[in-house]
Amino acid sequence: MDVLQNDKQAEDFLTLHPAERRLIEYIRRIRYGTIVNLKIQDGLPVLAEEVLKKVKFV
Structure with a gap:
């Protein structure tokens, strides 16, 4: 039974x-x-408030 569980x-x-x-x-x-900020409710991702992206020119 433990295996099934x-x-x-x-x-x-x-x-x-x-x-x-x-x-x-x-x-x-x-x-x-x-x-930058990820909001979690009831163990689930709800909202990413801000996303920043770096661009490297090399």
Whole structure:
């Protein structure tokens, strides 16, 4: 029974909430930058208030 419970816990851990998926997609899309403030509610990302991006010309 413990194995099934552990498998269920692992599955829940690997399953992303749509808000988590959107955050990851956003991070992959910008590729470089700094998320200055990330608001979390009930364990889920809600809002990135400000995003700064540095551009290096070398």
